[in-house]
Amino acid sequence: MFHRIRKMIRYAFRPAARALLSRDLCFLSDGTGGKLIEFDPSSGSADLSRQASLYVHWPYCLRRCTYCNFNKYIPRENRDDLMTECLQRETETLLQLSQVSSITSVFFGGGTPSLAQPSTIAAVLNTVSRQVKLSEKAEVTLEVNPTPVGMSKLEDFYHAGVNRFSIGVQSLQDEDLKLLGRDHSAHQALQTIEEARRLCPGRVSVDVMFGRPKQTVESWESELSELLKVCDDHVSLYQLTLERGTQLFKQVQRGEVTVPADDVTAEMYQCARRTLQQHGFQQYEVSNFARHSAVSHHNMSYWKGRQYIGVGPGAHGRFALLEEGGVTREARTQTLEPDVWMCEVQQRGHGTRRRIKLSHLELLEEVLVMGMRMTEGIHHKHWELFCPELGLYEIFGTSIEVQEFLQSGKLILDTRGLRCSWEGLALLDSMLPALLVELERQISPRLQKDYAADGKTEKTSIM
Ligand SMILES: C[S@@+](CC[C@H](N)C(=O)[O-])C[C@H]1O[C@@H](n2cnc3c(N)ncnc32)[C@H](O)[C@@H]1O
Numbered sequence: 001m002f003h004r005i006r007k008m009i010r011y012a013f014r015p016a017a018r019a020l021l022s023r024d025l026c027f028l029s030d031g032t033g034g035k036l037i038e039f040d041p042s043s044g045s046a047d048l049s050r051q052a053s054l055y056v057h058w059p060y061c062l063r064r065c066t067y068c069n070f071n072k073y074i075p076r077e078n079r080d081d082l083m084t085e086c087l088q089r090e091t092e093t094l095l096q097l098s099q100v101s102s103i104t105s106v107f108f109g110g111g112t113p114s115l116a117q118p119s120t121i122a123a124v125l126n127t128v129s130r131q132v133k134l135s136e137k138a139e140v141t142l143e144v145n146p147t148p149v150g151m152s153k154l155e156d157f158y159h160a161g162v163n164r165f166s167i168g169v170q171s172l173q174d175e176d177l178k179l180l181g182r183d184h185s186a187h188q189a190l191q192t193i194e195e196a197r198r199l200c201p202g203r204v205s206v207d208v209m210f211g212r213p214k215q216t217v218e219s220w221e222s223e224l225s226e227l228l229k230v231c232d233d234h235v236s237l238y239q240l241t242l243e244r245g246t247q248l249f250k251q252v253q254r255g256e257v258t259v260p261a262d263d264v265t266a267e268m269y270q271c272a273r274r275t276l277q278q279h280g281f282q283q284y285e286v287s288n289f290a291r292h293s294a295v296s297h298h299n300m301s302y303w304k305g306r307q308y309i310g311v312g313p314g315a316h317g318r319f320a321l322l323e324e325g326g327v328t329r330e331a332r333t334q335t336l337e338p339d340v341w342m343c344e345v346q347q348r349g350h351g352t353r354r355r356i357k358l359s360h361l362e363l364l365e366e367v368l369v370m371g372m373r374m375t376e377g378i379h380h381k382h383w384e385l386f387c388p389e390l391g392l393y394e395i396f397g398t399s400i401e402v403q404e405f406l407q408s409g410k411l412i413l414d415t416r417g418l419r420c421s422w423e424g425l426a427l428l429d430s431m432l433p434a435l436l437v438e439l440e441r442q443i444s445p446r447l448q449k450d451y452a453a454d455g456k457t458e459k460t461s462i463m
Pocket residue numbers: 014067068069070109110111112113143144145167168169170207208209238239240241242243
């Protein structure tokens with residue numbers, strides 16, 4: 001089970017605290033084919049099965065950073081026009097399949113989406129608006145590599161409809177940037193932040209990485225403090241993960257480069273949390289911090305288990321398909337390789353490589369793993385949306401192991417719901433297995449009873 005969860009969620013954020021990572025779920029069935037209705041104080045009740053966020057993957061980079069194994073390619077020739085056409089076409093197809101009537105946020109990630117033409121961004125956004133409601137206020141984020149070219153295009157991206165920039169700063173040490181294989185300097189990153197803040201004040205995020213070669217807790221603390229002097233209201237922390245197959249992995253294996261030990265990295269994480277707090281940032285998720293409520297709505301929708309559609313090579317999605325006889329929930333992955341993906345989109349309108357129907361238990365596992373990443377944790381009402389048959393107290397209140405986490409103050413289960421304490425959030429990864437085991441222990445017998453009564457079995461893999 002854990003292997004599956006790890007595999008399914010690994011695309012998203014790198015965990016600052018090595019917690020089981022982000023992934024999402026979707027879906028909104030009460031198990032009887034009914035609709036999931038959530039009460040949102042700002043907009044009243046919302047039928048979440050008719051809403052989704054949209055992730056769009058731009059798969060190209062100018063070069064490979066030494067540590068990165070995300071789905072990215074160095075293009076041999078410029079196929080940007082065809083890529084744009086295919087992104088539009090797949091957006092159309094998946095919007096139709098999902099039957100959503102509104103898109104609540106859009107995230108252009110990659111790869112390096114700031115290499116795309118602003119007209120590509122505008123074209124995809126137009127495709128969305130032609131088909132469904134895309135509110136003018138919807139968050140539209142673009143990831144930006146802080147190179148001079150990236151910076152010079154920010155204004156055009158803004159006019160194309162982007163209203164939030166996420167800038168891959170990674171480090172403010174030029175020497176480290178070189179070792180990481182980044183194609184920008186610290187000075188260029190600072191200039192890009194300034195320009196992005198001019199265009200989208202209060203809506204600029206920076207990605208910064210710790211656990212890097214040669215880094216010490218002290219150097220990290222002063223680097224982060226420097227960054228906090230110039231950054232805007234959102235920071236994402238990435239703990240460097242040594243990924244098999246990357247250049248950095250080989251360098252470390254050959255002993256040419258060393259990375260800080262685990263206990264040092266753990267101290268770096270705690271140090272960053274303290275420093276960010278001192279600068280007025282609130283931690284709202286394992287790796288994410290915001291000032292003045294500038295949380296990322298797109299990412300929140302993942303952690304809250306809302307539906308999302310993933311378009312582009314290697315993109316992931318979670319959405320419900322309306323099929324004969326009721327609602328099914330699916331995890332979708334698009335074909336990884338851009339040329340193959342483009343052929344598929346031209347031939348059949350989409351490049352979906354894998355669809356997995358999530359069982360009720362799998363859905364609840366996702367809600368748990370994702371929800372516990374947020375500092376607010378899982379509210380009773382939120383849990384009830386997905387699991388009306390069994391509450392958080394009933395599932396977790398009697399387990400001896402969970403009781404130990406509660407008594408030691410790592411977990412909190414109260415009238416609000418289930419969440420990690422400050423100390424517990426850094427240890428989430430070590431607590432999740434016990435929580436998942438307890439969930440399965442409580443839910444499986446009920447499911448078996450229900451299925452025996454109905455005479456049906458759960459199917460998971462579709463293609
Ligand atoms: C996949 S990149 C895409 C955005 C953009 N190309 C960039 O580099 O900022 C998103 C984030 O993932 C981070 N990342 C990629 N590989 C990582 C690794 N092995 N460990 C930690 N963070 C990683 C990047 O540094 C970046 O901040």
